[in-house]
Amino acid sequence: MTEPLVKPKRKDPLKRTRLPLSPQGARSRTALGLVAAAAEGRFALQVCDQCAKIVYPPRDACPACFAPAPPFRDVPPEGALLATTTIRTSTDTYYRERMPWRVGTIRLDCGPSIVAHIHGDVSDGDRVRMSLHLDRSGQAVAFALPLTETPAMADDPQLREMTCDPKFRRALVTDGRTAVGQAAAKALSDAGASIVFVGLADEWKPFPGDAALRAIPNVEIVPLDVTNSESVGDLAADIGGRVDIIVNTAEHVRPGGLMARRGLVVAREEMEIRYFGLMRLAQSFGPILRMRGADGVNSATAIVNFLFVHALANLPEFGAYSATEAACLSATHSLRSELRPGGVKCINIFHGPLETEWFQTVPPPKVAPSALGKAAVDALRRGLEDVFVGDIAQDIRARAAANPKALEREL
Amino acid sequence: MASSSFSSADLLRFASAVASGDVRVIDLTQTLTPEFPVIVLPPEFGQAAPFRMEEISRYDERGPGWYWNNFTLSEHTGTHFDAPIHWITGRDLPEASVDTIAPRRFVAPACVIDVSKQCAEDPDFTLSVDHVLDWEARHGRIPAGAWVLLRTDWSKLPSRAYANMKDDGAHTPGPGAEVMKWLIEARDVHGFGTETIGTDHGQATHFNPPHPAHHYIHGAGKYGLQCLCNLDLLPPTGAVIISAPLKIKQGSGSPLRVLALVADGDRE
Numbered sequence: 001m002t003e004p005l006v007k008p009k010r011k012d013p014l015k016r017t018r019l020p021l022s023p024q025g026a027r028s029r030t031a032l033g034l035v036a037a038a039a040e041g042r043f044a045l046q047v048c049d050q051c052a053k054i055v056y057p058p059r060d061a062c063p064a065c066f067a068p069a070p071p072f073r074d075v076p077p078e079g080a081l082l083a084t085t086t087i088r089t090s091t092d093t094y095y096r097e098r099m100p101w102r103v104g105t106i107r108l109d110c111g112p113s114i115v116a117h118i119h120g121d122v123s124d125g126d127r128v129r130m131s132l133h134l135d136r137s138g139q140a141v142a143f144a145l146p147l148t149e150t151p152a153m154a155d156d157p158q159l160r161e162m163t164c165d166p167k168f169r170r171a172l173v174t175d176g177r178t179a180v181g182q183a184a185a186k187a188l189s190d191a192g193a194s195i196v197f198v199g200l201a202d203e204w205k206p207f208p209g210d211a212a213l214r215a216i217p218n219v220e221i222v223p224l225d226v227t228n229s230e231s232v233g234d235l236a237a238d239i240g241g242r243v244d245i246i247v248n249t250a251e252h253v254r255p256g257g258l259m260a261r262r263g264l265v266v267a268r269e270e271m272e273i274r275y276f277g278l279m280r281l282a283q284s285f286g287p288i289l290r291m292r293g294a295d296g297v298n299s300a301t302a303i304v305n306f307l308f309v310h311a312l313a314n315l316p317e318f319g320a321y322s323a324t325e326a327a328c329l330s331a332t333h334s335l336r337s338e339l340r341p342g343g344v345k346c347i348n349i350f351h352g353p354l355e356t357e358w359f360q361t362v363p364p365p366k367v368a369p370s371a372l373g374k375a376a377v378d379a380l381r382r383g384l385e386d387v388f389v390g391d392i393a394q395d396i397r398a399r400a401a402a403n404p405k406a407l408e409r410e411l
Numbered sequence: 412m413a414s415s416s417f418s419s420a421d422l423l424r425f426a427s428a429v430a431s432g433d434v435r436v437i438d439l440t441q442t443l444t445p446e447f448p449v450i451v452l453p454p455e456f457g458q459a460a461p462f463r464m465e466e467i468s469r470y471d472e473r474g475p476g477w478y479w480n481n482f483t484l485s486e487h488t489g490t491h492f493d494a495p496i497h498w499i500t501g502r503d504l505p506e507a508s509v510d511t512i513a514p515r516r517f518v519a520p521a522c523v524i525d526v527s528k529q530c531a532e533d534p535d536f537t538l539s540v541d542h543v544l545d546w547e548a549r550h551g552r553i554p555a556g557a558w559v560l561l562r563t564d565w566s567k568l569p570s571r572a573y574a575n576m577k578d579d580g581a582h583t584p585g586p587g588a589e590v591m592k593w594l595i596e597a598r599d600v601h602g603f604g605t606e607t608i609g610t611d612h613g614q615a616t617h618f619n620p621p622h623p624a625h626h627y628i629h630g631a632g633k634y635g636l637q638c639l640c641n642l643d644l645l646p647p648t649g650a651v652i653i654s655a656p657l658k659i660k661q662g663s664g665s666p667l668r669v670l671a672l673v674a675d676g677d678r679e
Contacts, residue, residue: 204448204570206577228445229465265457272463 002120004152005160007168007194008297020293020342021094025137031058033072034140038132039385043077045112046070056112077130079108081144084118094136097294101158106130106144116142117158121150133162133383136293136343138336154381163383164301164345167192169244174199174226174281177207179356180306181249183373188247189216191377194298197239199224201231226250226277236284241292246285247304247376250277253358257319270324278305278328282335290342302345304376305332309350309393312400313407317362336385347379352392365391429672439639439652439669440490441566447638448574449488450608451581459485486664492656493610493625493635497663500630507632509662516634517655519601520557521671522550523645526584527564534575536563536584537612540593550647555599558636558652561586566606566640574608585612588623595631603628604636604652604669636669645671 011017027035037044046055050067054075062070084104090096102118106128114130122128128144135141143162146153154165171188175181176198188196196219203223213219222239225231226248252273254266261267281303292300310318311325329348336346353359353366367390375389388394399407428434441447443462450459462484468474486509487493495501496508506512524546530536538561547553563584565573575582585607586594594600603610603624610624620626628635636654651672656665 202446202448202570204574204576205451225445227461228463230445263457265460268460269458 002150002152002156005155005168005297011296017292018097018294019291020136020299020344021097022137022341022343023094023135023139023141024092025135025139027139028058030060030069031140033058034132035134035138037072037074038134038140040387041131041382041384042074043130043132044072044074045110047073047075054108054111056108056114075108075110077108078147079106079110079114079128079130079144081106081118081122081124081126081128082113084124098157098161104144106142114142116144117162119143119145119153119159120156121146121153133159134345134385135162138340138345160297164245164347164380165191166245166377166380168194169298169301170195170197170242171245171247172197172199172222172224172239172243172285174224174246174248174277175250176200176213176221177205178249178251179209179369180251180354180372182209182213183369184247184249184304184376185213185219185373186216186370187373187377188245189218191381193218193245195220195242197222197243199226199235201225201227226280227272229280232280232284236288240285240288243285243289244292244298244300245302245304245380246281246289248278248281249306250274251306252321253308253318253354253356254321255318255358255361256321257316258323261320267320267324270321271327274324275327275331278331278335282331282338286335286339289344290339293342293344300342300344302347302380303335303339304347304349304379306349306351306372306376307332309352309388309396310411311350312396313404313411315411345383345385347376347385347387349375349379349387349389350393350397351389352396367393428674433675435673435675437641437644437650437671437673439636439641439645439671440667441638441640443482443484443489443666446570447489448570448608449485451574451576459487461485462488484666486659486662486666489666490636490638490640490669491664491666492654492669493629493637493664494656494662495629495632495634496661497635498622498625498629500626501632504632507629508659509656509665510658510660512634512656514655516601518651518653520554520648521560521604521645521650521652522546522553522557523560523562523642523647523650525562525643525647527562527643530563530565530584534582534584535612535614538584538586538590540590543590543594546647553594553598553600556601558601558604559594559598560604560636560639560642560645560652561606562642562645563606564643566638566642575613580616581608581613583607583613585610585615586624587612588618588620588626591623591627595627595633600633602634602636604639606637606639606642608638610635610637635664639669641671644673646673649674 048062048070051065053064061068082105087101104118107113127147131143132140133143171193173181173185185196185198224235250273252270289300308325310322311329314322351367353362355366355368379387388397449461464480464482467479469478494509495504611622615622653670656667
């Protein structure tokens, strides 16, 4: 049984903060198909479309029939753990700090055998459920999990290396004024975050949900305005070293395409709050997060962004806003690359219209703010990179992948 | 040259009185900070931008020997001047934007009406003609061409109380409709200045006409000053206000430094 995590002691100020190291991260282009699956929490392997053989490790041609480029498809993840080994020493700088480390061989019910990281709650001969996780280098690795949930399963030290679990971590929700911000604060608190800092701009402006927000356990209100560089810098100076997870909930949804609006005032607000806001957070908090990527049980671990799914394909009804979101999406890709040396993830949670005031005229289905809060925590717990919440987001994602030009016309 | 009773020697005497402190210069300006509240309209309307500052360089790789900033804000952020063109009632007047107003209009005497005690008890305090007549009974008639500055001590409040926004709008003191019309028509004032976020009462949307301060002041080609501070340091009469806005092409207003000149001989 996994030993439940205990809340980490305060740091010994005489000890140096260890710098983050990465496990080996080189992969072939073909093997990046596993990363695409791991980013979304799917278990996918190559399936030959000629002879139906399931292929592992990734190859450029089917080893059975030589058909080129077998595509990645979701496959059943169950299998049997054939044998395990506990590694006690290594020359690899990342793993030698994390010894002992269990690996094992799993024979999947669907065919191939996989050498994988092994959860502490499974042993030789057990039935297991395979998953693909993004490790600290950002690459996909196979992980053998118990078939069903075990007590304190997420606390397994090897698994926790792959995830961004909020338990005993300190989170910063950047805007508590929004419904999504309040939902995220609640979800993080429920998930065991030891502190949930919640940013509030213009404290003098009242807002709905104020009292309920302050009543959430472990919530600490902090002054933060993502449109104000000084404010973001000041907060990072105060609490930057105590923030392990940032959930950016600053939003500014406004309707209208490029010609539907007069002037740039609203567009500038959108860019200030969303794109430049993200940039300010990245500049002030990013370097501290990246430096603290291996700082014990409550190491810095992730920045979570909520993105309008029409960042992928513009919705003219919200045309200018979609364009802002596309800028944010691109920025997160840069951020992801910049945070990777610290093993810190950048998690994107895509959503369609929300059950909030500015989507009032949009027909359902719409996503409840609480669903986004829960999705953020779920993504952190599983260490995902891309999550599509709700029917609209999943639909747009599928159509954008299938035929982006057709989708552009359809919207 | 037309004959004038005011000589350059008088002007130099004034300058040396400023230098010596016999004429005190009082700053009526709030510091421009990102945190200072700006007027909030219903979200579907366009919004005034708050003050924001981005460093260009600070003796670093972006500029090793110098420190400077870019800043952004609206014409109506912080302590600011309202030109007649700001309001629809003043849209067709001549010399109504900050770049076309004659510079001599930026220097004018002030009458300071102290209603701070009433405002401390009632944030919805509304200035009436009777209040002004009562003030005139004590300090004399308001001369034509003088600023009327409303001292509420509102500038001393913390931000939340200063904006005082409730679910039925802002609750901040200001003038009623009748007194604004009267100040313009019966007293021909130079303009109206307040410590609150605007020249109008917090609930002025519900007055008739709505926003009477803006309506009457600007309709008559007069000026507004708001977000003032230090009005408690001014005498009821005798101060001279220097309030020159930035020369913005077709500007409806401008943040500015508002200075009051006070001759110390008056107070003793």
